[in-house]
Amino acid sequence: MKGVQFLVAFVLLALASKLVSASDPSPLQDFCVAINDTKDGVFVNGKFCKDPKLATAEDFFLPGLNIPGNTSNQVGSMVTPANVQQIPGLNTLGISLVRIDYAPYGGLNPPHTHPRATEILVVVEGTLSLGFVTSNTDNRLFTKVLYPGDVFVFPEGMIHFQFNIGSTNAVAFAALSSQNPGVITIANAVFGSDPAINPDVLAKAFQLDQNIVKQLQSRFWWDNN
Secondary structure (H helix, E strand, O other), rough: HHHHHHHHHHHHHHHHHHHHHHHOOOOOOOOOEEOOOOOOEEEEEEEEEEEEEOHHHHHHOOOOOOOOOOOOOOOOOOEEEEEOOHHHHOOOOEEEEEEEEOOOOOOOEEEEEEOOOEEEEEEEEOOOOEEOOOOOOOOEEEEEEEEEOOOOOOOOEEEEEEEEOOOOEEEEEEOOOOOOOEEEEHHHHHHHOOOOOOOHHHHHOOOOOOHHHHHHHHHOOOOOO
16 A cells, blocks of 8 residues: 555656646746856856846846837837846846837737736726637637726736727736746737748638738738838
């Protein structure tokens, strides 16, 4: 009986170790400031890292998130990121931030997904209708209208969006559980890929006439390139 218990415990530990190894590695030091010039790099943990002795306060600092983003574009929104690209000290720390500005009467952060992060968003100005859709086969929509001070969570990998339904500018800030969460905007990825996806594939997938698909591709390819 003890032998069976030992075997069960061993199997569970083996499975747990596989699950742990499938996630991103934890930091191996207090911090790891990203550096592009590898001649001064001493540790590797995702990116080459600056020698800790050479790190300064500027490596952990970014000004300007009080400045509104320019929403004069086709979707009427602007995302201003604060991730490892802007703040090198975020490397390996597993967190980042964005400011999102929305134009009045329909400013949209279009359906997109973050492949490496869960997002938690707080509205500081305006009124947003937002939501996310679960994976196949349920494809369940979770949606809510948010006002200043309200908070909403978008689980990692779920397609989500925000839409300004108010008559004034809207502003939100969001934290993401990765220093480099990535973003895939659905329409741009599908209709604006380079090279383009075969129109026959998209026509069948979306149940659209092939001419409509080609028209969409020409618009999104132009926007992306």
